[in-house]
Amino acid sequence: MNAVKSESVREPLILGNPTMGQVTDKIAGIIEAPPTKKYWVLLAFTALLAAQGLASVAYTVLVGPGVWGVKNPIGWGWAITNFVWWVGIGHAGTLISAILFLFRQKWRTAINRSAEAMTIFAVICAGLFPLLHTGRQWIAVYWLLPYPNQMQMWTNFRSPLEWDVFAVSTYLTVSLVFWYTGLVPDFATMRNRVKGLGQKLFSFFSLGWTGSTKHWQHYEMAYLILAGLSTPLVLSVHSIVSFDFAVSVIPGWHTTIFPPYFVAGAIFSGFAMVVTLLVIARSVLNLHDFITLKHLDNMNKIILATGMMVGYAYSMEFFIAQFSEYSFEQFVFVNRATGPYAWAYWSMVSCNVLAPQIFWFKKMRRNIAVMFVVSIFVNIGMWFERFVIIATSLHRDFLPASWDYYTPSIVEVSIYVGTMGIFLTLFLLFAKFVPMLAIAELKGVMPGAQPSHHGDDHSAHNGAAQSGALHNGHA
Amino acid sequence: MDEQTLTQESGTRTIAAADAAGVNKDDVIAVLGNFTDPDKLTHAAQEIHAAGFVDFDIYTPYPVHGLDKAMGLPKTKLPLFSIGGAAFGLANAIFLQWWTATIQYPLNIGGKPYFSPWFGMPVMFELTVLLCALTTVFVMFGLMCGLPKWWHPLQDDEGFRKAVDDTHVVSIEAADARFTVESATALLGRLGADDVRVVTA
Numbered sequence: 001m002n003a004v005k006s007e008s009v010r011e012p013l014i015l016g017n018p019t020m021g022q023v024t025d026k027i028a029g030i031i032e033a034p035p036t037k038k039y040w041v042l043l044a045f046t047a048l049l050a051a052q053g054l055a056s057v058a059y060t061v062l063v064g065p066g067v068w069g070v071k072n073p074i075g076w077g078w079a080i081t082n083f084v085w086w087v088g089i090g091h092a093g094t095l096i097s098a099i100l101f102l103f104r105q106k107w108r109t110a111i112n113r114s115a116e117a118m119t120i121f122a123v124i125c126a127g128l129f130p131l132l133h134t135g136r137q138w139i140a141v142y143w144l145l146p147y148p149n150q151m152q153m154w155t156n157f158r159s160p161l162e163w164d165v166f167a168v169s170t171y172l173t174v175s176l177v178f179w180y181t182g183l184v185p186d187f188a189t190m191r192n193r194v195k196g197l198g199q200k201l202f203s204f205f206s207l208g209w210t211g212s213t214k215h216w217q218h219y220e221m222a223y224l225i226l227a228g229l230s231t232p233l234v235l236s237v238h239s240i241v242s243f244d245f246a247v248s249v250i251p252g253w254h255t256t257i258f259p260p261y262f263v264a265g266a267i268f269s270g271f272a273m274v275v276t277l278l279v280i281a282r283s284v285l286n287l288h289d290f291i292t293l294k295h296l297d298n299m300n301k302i303i304l305a306t307g308m309m310v311g312y313a314y315s316m317e318f319f320i321a322q323f324s325e326y327s328f329e330q331f332v333f334v335n336r337a338t339g340p341y342a343w344a345y346w347s348m349v350s351c352n353v354l355a356p357q358i359f360w361f362k363k364m365r366r367n368i369a370v371m372f373v374v375s376i377f378v379n380i381g382m383w384f385e386r387f388v389i390i391a392t393s394l395h396r397d398f399l400p401a402s403w404d405y406y407t408p409s410i411v412e413v414s415i416y417v418g419t420m421g422i423f424l425t426l427f428l429l430f431a432k433f434v435p436m437l438a439i440a441e442l443k444g445v446m447p448g449a450q451p452s453h454h455g456d457d458h459s460a461h462n463g464a465a466q467s468g469a470l471h472n473g474h475a
Numbered sequence: 476m477d478e479q480t481l482t483q484e485s486g487t488r489t490i491a492a493a494d495a496a497g498v499n500k501d502d503v504i505a506v507l508g509n510f511t512d513p514d515k516l517t518h519a520a521q522e523i524h525a526a527g528f529v530d531f532d533i534y535t536p537y538p539v540h541g542l543d544k545a546m547g548l549p550k551t552k553l554p555l556f557s558i559g560g561a562a563f564g565l566a567n568a569i570f571l572q573w574w575t576a577t578i579q580y581p582l583n584i585g586g587k588p589y590f591s592p593w594f595g596m597p598v599m600f601e602l603t604v605l606l607c608a609l610t611t612v613f614v615m616f617g618l619m620c621g622l623p624k625w626w627h628p629l630q631d632d633e634g635f636r637k638a639v640d641d642t643h644v645v646s647i648e649a650a651d652a653r654f655t656v657e658s659a660t661a662l663l664g665r666l667g668a669d670d671v672r673v674v675t676a
Contacts, residue, residue, distance in 0.1 A: 020640070020641035152580050153580070154580055157572045157594060157595060157598060163597035163601075166602065173609070177609065181612055185639065192640070207623035208622055208623050208626070209639070210635075210638065212534055213534070213539070216539075217548055218551045222553060222611050225611045226608055226612070232600075233601075444539075450513055451513040451541060
């Protein structure tokens, strides 16, 4: 009886009660339909953004990071801000694909594919900035990677920046592998539908997947292991990014709250980006039955919760600074809220702490316009958070004679806009050429998809005639 | 599918079970039947396993809970490989950081010890995760599933092609010692399979 009751209480994950064939048709149809004019215009626009950014990257490489606005005492400017921001955005994808999987949150199946894609693209964008920041990128290889070279020089494993190299590259690799593993059964579905070059490519990438239970058995275990690995991995990545700051002795950076605070912020900004993208995608691709208001509602709840964690961290940082009786620490925090960068600080607080409060109301959590605006606010606010941490802690250092005010150069702005172009271009290509929703996983959570009982209970087959619709696994 | 059936070179044909009386027994690859109800399917898996068949498989568009158990498949050994990969990654990370700092190029930094496990933790963790994940995926696809494989003896069967869409296909293979066309078709028919058919070379 329990199963029946919970079914009637819970909202269905897919609306309109489609058959499995219809689910396949719908999602595969996105790929099979020829690209519309709107798509080409969008793609051209984002590719243009990417191209101008890459031009600025080339300029930076040719001339050197002197073309940026960074100077003493502000050695880290927009580049590191953008790095932390992009890595953080990636975290929601892993949270959805791994942590929600371990918690058996079935609603994740409609959004995990696109969120994982977002992770990968965001980490690609993030990786660009520290690489450029090394200054001489062509010899940075031996600063970053431990490989035997003629100088017999090795990387400094004591440096958090070196930990970052390992953390971010591991994160990118594991996310990619996780994403690909999830895609293999869907590539097989596509292989059997499309013709020509598409069939060859899907055939290649599906590895000859047949859906054999002898394979699913290993596959499911692999998926579980990858989820189990990605969960601590995602927590470690932003912790290690926060070590870049926390392990230093700069007032405003040297705090133990940084790892959890960064991880919460990362999930916060990542979910905001997922909401931004999915609100657009579900309306453009007409996916309202798959990405339902329930999904968006759930994500907005997470935004509200993580937003409060971030708000708590802001106030706790402030409190600990005053409580420490350490005058430099106290100065940095008062300077954040009242100094030359107060505009950035209060933008951050309003975007990150105040804006999400509207999500206390269910009506607002399910209002597309409201959530879109709030998600944009959160994206902006989280960018400001990283900017505030970096700029305000550096611009007034221990020696008042060297105090300065940092503004980015046009090249920095251009590269940042360029990474957005790269990100959106990759996302558009993904939405058109790769199954955007996890087809196989979606089918597995549909009503009647799973047996009502399993194991070797032989008397069980009496129940075979019962309607499968009552038994939606353990939804 | 085992290796023997993959050596077939010609295309295959599908014949409805009712018309299969005249086929050459040596050409038969498998007897197939479709299911849509997961309960019936699970029951069928249990019955085929109970009847003593070993070389049979069920192709499903998504993992059906408990089907591997119903088929009597042994538990996957994948976690053992994963642990091996993790241990390999960890050992590499420790060796890399210890050897470069103490043996290959000892560097005195502020009188600190050449090596200490504490600063090595992040890299140890990351390499453990990296090698564990890569091992898991490569072993799973390559070793356990035998992929990539670009050809499958049943690939021309229309129902089999729908097994990655919306149909569960049970396949009892001719390689099985107990296999006869009659017994397999009768069993699948009794278990409620739709469109019972014989695939021949």
